[in-house]
Amino acid sequence: MAVKVSTLDERIKLTDSADSPLDTQEYFINMGPQHPATHGVLRLMLKLDGETVREVIPVLGYIHRGIEKIGEHSTYRQFVHLTDRCDYLSAMMNNWAVSLMVEKALKVELNDRIEYIRTIMAELERIQSHMLWWGVLGMDLGAFTPFLYGFRDRELITDIFEETIGCRLTMNYIQPGGVMDDIHPNFVDRVKKVIEYAKPKIDEYEELLSGNVIIQERLRNVGVLSADKATSLGVTGPVLRASGVPLDLRRVAPYGVYDKVNFEVAVGSVGDCWDRYWVRIEEIRQSMSMIEQLIDNIPAGKTMLMKPAKKTVLPEGSHYAQLETARGILGIYAVSDGVSDKPVRIHMRSPNYNNVWSADEMTRDSRIGDLVANVSSIDIVVPDIDR
Amino acid sequence: MLDFLFGQLVATHATFDVVTLSDRTTQALAEDPWLAAGYALLGLAGVGGFLSLLGMALIYVERKVAAHFQCRLGPMRVGWHGMLQSVADAIKLLLKEDIIPDRADRVLFLIAPVFSIIATTLGLILIPMSPSLQVVDLNIGVIFISAVSSFGVLGILLAGWSSNNKWSLLGAMRAGAQFISYEISVTLSLLVVTLFAGSLQLSEIVQSQQDGWWIWRGHIVGLVAFFVFLIASTAELNRPPFDLPEAESELTGGFHTEYSGLRFSFFFLAEFINMFIASALAATLFLGGWMPFHIGGLHTFNGLMDLIPPGLWFAGKTTFIIFLIMWVRWTFPRLRVDQLMRLEWKFLLPVGFINLFAAATLVITKLYFFPW
Numbered sequence: 001m002a003v004k005v006s007t008l009d010e011r012i013k014l015t016d017s018a019d020s021p022l023d024t025q026e027y028f029i030n031m032g033p034q035h036p037a038t039h040g041v042l043r044l045m046l047k048l049d050g051e052t053v054r055e056v057i058p059v060l061g062y063i064h065r066g067i068e069k070i071g072e073h074s075t076y077r078q079f080v081h082l083t084d085r086c087d088y089l090s091a092m093m094n095n096w097a098v099s100l101m102v103e104k105a106l107k108v109e110l111n112d113r114i115e116y117i118r119t120i121m122a123e124l125e126r127i128q129s130h131m132l133w134w135g136v137l138g139m140d141l142g143a144f145t146p147f148l149y150g151f152r153d154r155e156l157i158t159d160i161f162e163e164t165i166g167c168r169l170t171m172n173y174i175q176p177g178g179v180m181d182d183i184h185p186n187f188v189d190r191v192k193k194v195i196e197y198a199k200p201k202i203d204e205y206e207e208l209l210s211g212n213v214i215i216q217e218r219l220r221n222v223g224v225l226s227a228d229k230a231t232s233l234g235v236t237g238p239v240l241r242a243s244g245v246p247l248d249l250r251r252v253a254p255y256g257v258y259d260k261v262n263f264e265v266a267v268g269s270v271g272d273c274w275d276r277y278w279v280r281i282e283e284i285r286q287s288m289s290m291i292e293q294l295i296d297n298i299p300a301g302k303t304m305l306m307k308p309a310k311k312t313v314l315p316e317g318s319h320y321a322q323l324e325t326a327r328g329i330l331g332i333y334a335v336s337d338g339v340s341d342k343p344v345r346i347h348m349r350s351p352n353y354n355n356v357w358s359a360d361e362m363t364r365d366s367r368i369g370d371l372v373a374n375v376s377s378i379d380i381v382v383p384d385i386d387r
Numbered sequence: 388m389l390d391f392l393f394g395q396l397v398a399t400h401a402t403f404d405v406v407t408l409s410d411r412t413t414q415a416l417a418e419d420p421w422l423a424a425g426y427a428l429l430g431l432a433g434v435g436g437f438l439s440l441l442g443m444a445l446i447y448v449e450r451k452v453a454a455h456f457q458c459r460l461g462p463m464r465v466g467w468h469g470m471l472q473s474v475a476d477a478i479k480l481l482l483k484e485d486i487i488p489d490r491a492d493r494v495l496f497l498i499a500p501v502f503s504i505i506a507t508t509l510g511l512i513l514i515p516m517s518p519s520l521q522v523v524d525l526n527i528g529v530i531f532i533s534a535v536s537s538f539g540v541l542g543i544l545l546a547g548w549s550s551n552n553k554w555s556l557l558g559a560m561r562a563g564a565q566f567i568s569y570e571i572s573v574t575l576s577l578l579v580v581t582l583f584a585g586s587l588q589l590s591e592i593v594q595s596q597q598d599g600w601w602i603w604r605g606h607i608v609g610l611v612a613f614f615v616f617l618i619a620s621t622a623e624l625n626r627p628p629f630d631l632p633e634a635e636s637e638l639t640g641g642f643h644t645e646y647s648g649l650r651f652s653f654f655f656l657a658e659f660i661n662m663f664i665a666s667a668l669a670a671t672l673f674l675g676g677w678m679p680f681h682i683g684g685l686h687t688f689n690g691l692m693d694l695i696p697p698g699l700w701f702a703g704k705t706t707f708i709i710f711l712i713m714w715v716r717w718t719f720p721r722l723r724v725d726q727l728m729r730l731e732w733k734f735l736l737p738v739g740f741i742n743l744f745a746a747a748t749l750v751i752t753k754l755y756f757f758p759w
Contacts (some may be wrong), residue, residue, distance in 0.1 A: 029554070037637065051557065142721025144457070145453075148459065149458070214719055217723070218721075218722070368637050369721070370723065
């Protein structure tokens with residue numbers, strides 16, 4: 001099913017519904033770039049008819065830093081730490097995507113230790129990302145308490161990162177050829193403890209929000225995105241899975257050690273906000289079980305197989321690798337001339353960029369309150385949209 | 388039965404004579420005009436001081452309660468356990484620049500917060516805090532309070548309109564619709580108690596609960612009216628889960644988006660004092676106000692309860708309801724506009740009407756407890 005393509009001029013045209021008994025006129029209102037519910041500097045142009053949203057037009061570019069352009073002037077290893085600054089809640093996965101691309105191009109075989117560490121780290125990152133999302137969703141719907149609950153538990157995971165890596169948010173840990181440094185001696189114990197602690201916390205989350213009548217009212221059958229629409233918009237990640245499409249690269253095209261762990265891909269059926277909520281809560285549980293399966297079995301081995309000082313030149317041609325971040329499929333595309341250690345062109349197919357456009361589809365002809373719920377349930381990280 | 392067990396400690400419980408400040412003033416006027424003036428001044432200064440102090444105290448309490456719901460400490464730095472945080476905030480708000488948007492309707496923009504605060508103050512003077520602590524005791528007290536509290540919405544509507552900001556206007560329109568709708572439910576549940584008590588005067592409503600509070604004397608009807616009142620007045624206070632006129636995450640700041648400094652603090656203060664008024668009213672109407680916990684006929688028990696001063700009873704009940712309202716705020720998310728309207732018109736309103744009829748039937752048939 002094709003999406004109707006309309007130009008911006010067409011979209012910003014206001015209609016005067018003079019034939020209606022109440023002579024109303026549509027109007028525009030800017031939601032953002034400074035607005036509490038747009039998670040940073042996203043600007044949404046809303047065409048409103050009273051409280052009813054007729055059209056949502058995302059206007060991007062308020063935090064554009066030219067990361068892809070800078071990427072053309074930096075080596076692959078340097079580019080890795082720029083990716084931290086895109087989707088900062090999936091920093092680990094972003095790093096991994098670049099590393100995966102480089103390793104695929106150079107056909108580097110990694111040992112199991114590296115793959116295990118990467119997978120565990122990525123799943124920890126996914127858990128903390130979803131925890132934060134859960135808190136922010138609560139806040140967007142007007143409940144402030146979940147926000148602090150989410151942050152409280154997320155802190156413990158960032159503490160783990162800090163111990164091993166020295167950073168809490170922009171980690172630059174996974175690098176082409178391995179990981180930056182070996183895990184901290186405490187790592188295994190600490191991860192186990194945190195998982196032990198966080199498991200009942202997820203039930204607490206459910207008690208606080210999931211069963212609440214108001215939450216059910218606000219999320220169920222709100223912002224329905226059909227599987228057809230979702231696929232034609234290029235939406236990925238939990239948003240797509242909530243619409244009933246079981247596309248999870250961890251299952252479909254396994255990387256790391258995802259082929260060695262048991263996990264279920266959480267798939268929704270209706271594609272409303274509630275499904276997106278449920279899919280993410282379920283993903284936290286699945287990630288925890290994955291970590292539990294892996295954490296005791298980290299094999300011995302080296303953690304860096306490519307010498308950091310060595311000049312990394314990719315073979316001539318284009319290279320692509322993709323993986324599943326907390327928000328969807330992140331693809332890294334690079335073109336190399338085969339001489340320079342810097343790419344001629346590097347591009348990120350970021351999940352947030354595609355996901356943000358589904359806000360219009362979800363919100364059309366519903367209320368402003370629904371728009372906030374929808375944007376929140378898409379889970380947008382704006383720096384990743386603009387890059 | 389209890390009398391038999393405990394012996395006749397106190398034969399009958401004490402009756403309370405209500406003397407309001409306005410009564411004192413009129414009495415003194417004949418004999419000593421200076422004393423009358425002193426009483427009047429006391430009333431004015433008392434209400435003014437109470438207004439600002441209570442506002443600050445409530446803001447402090449709200450922050451502490453919120454903090455402890457959220458596993459944190461809240462204000463801790465200014466004064467002992469952050470006691471002076473509100474004072475510091477007040478000073479900050481006073482010193483802030485008072486910004487008026489260029490294209491705002493200046494006159495209305497300046498007046499709007501005053502409307503809010505006046506409505507609040509007028510409501511405050513009627514609250515009976517103890518037999519001797521009440522400024523005015525109007526014989527139409529209940530109607531006066533509900534009239535005055537709907538006056539406050541005028542301030543919000545004006546603020547939203549005059550700001551010349553679409554977000555503010557949306558907030559104001561939401562406020563208008565919401566307040567008018569929920570006003571009905573509040574009034575319906577007030578009427579239930581009025582029917583039981585047979586009076587609109589707040590002190591008489593309190594006196595009528597000498598044999599027990601209406602929340603349990605009117606058994607199911609009283610309980611339903613209490614909850615309807617609590618829900619509807621939370622909506623009138625525009626606090627979560629009904630804070631749609633502000634709705635920070637949707638409308639940035641709603642009707643007070645463009646307000647800053649002192650004028651913003653007026654809205655803020657009015658909101659918190661309104662919370663006190665609503666709680667005090669709920670306590671007065673349903674939980675007996677300053678009336679101690681009495682059970683009709685058990686004189687010994689009632690006499691023991693009378694040992695706790697009425698002022699403490701009032702403070703305790705009001706605090707309890709304020710805590711309930713805060714508890715709800717820090718637990719529940721916000722409703723959507725249409726859901727809010729649906730809750731009122733399709734649920735609370737029918738329940739309120741049925742409850743009113745049930746109350747009338749109870750009063751006629753004298754089926755409530757202790758109908759002597």
